[in-house]
Amino acid sequence: MQKVEVKFLTRFIDITGEKTTTIEDAGDISQLIEALCEKYDETFRDVLLDEDGTVRDYLKVMVNGEDIRDLDGTETKLNDGDEIVMFQTIAGG
Numbered sequence: 801m802q803k804v805e806v807k808f809l810t811r812f813i814d815i816t817g818e819k820t821t822t823i824e825d826a827g828d829i830s831q832l833i834e835a836l837c838e839k840y841d842e843t844f845r846d847v848l849l850d851e852d853g854t855v856r857d858y859l860k861v862m863v864n865g866e867d868i869r870d871l872d873g874t875e876t877k878l879n880d881g882d883e884i885v886m887f888q889t890i891a892g893g
Contacts, residue, residue: 801824801825802824802825802826802827802878802879802880803822803823803824803880803881804822804823804826804832804878804879804880804881804882804883804884805820805821805822805881805882805883805884806820806821806822806823806832806836806884806885806886807819807820807883807884807885807886808820808821808885808886808887809885809886809887809888810887810888810890811847811887811888812844812847812886812887812888815840815843815844815847816840816844821836821839823835823836823839826878827877827878828872828874828875828876828877828878829861829863829868829873829874829875829876829878829884830874830875831878832878832884833848833849833855833874836848847859848886854874855868855874858888858889859886859887859888859889860885860886860887860888860889861884861885861886862884862885862886863876863878863882863883863884864882864883865883
């Protein structure tokens with residue numbers, strides 16, 4: 801059985817009430833997102849995804865330290881033991 805660890809930072813801690821969770825049997829990022837949306841309700845989905853179902857521009861989803869945008873996006877494959885980190889980037893001036 802495949803397991804990945806998801807770490808939440810910034811706004812995601814407030815939404816989930818957790819800093820980490822373990823998800824089983826997610827073969828890629830899209831399956832992981834579906835599992836997380838089921839676990840944490842519509843608020844999680846609304847914050848993470850835009851109306852097209854795409855990860856919002858100001859959010860980062862990292863797999864083992866690499867942004868999914870630099871990999872295969874939501875089709876990025878996951879392996880047992882991978883570490884996923886989700887957070888909101890902070891902009892300012």
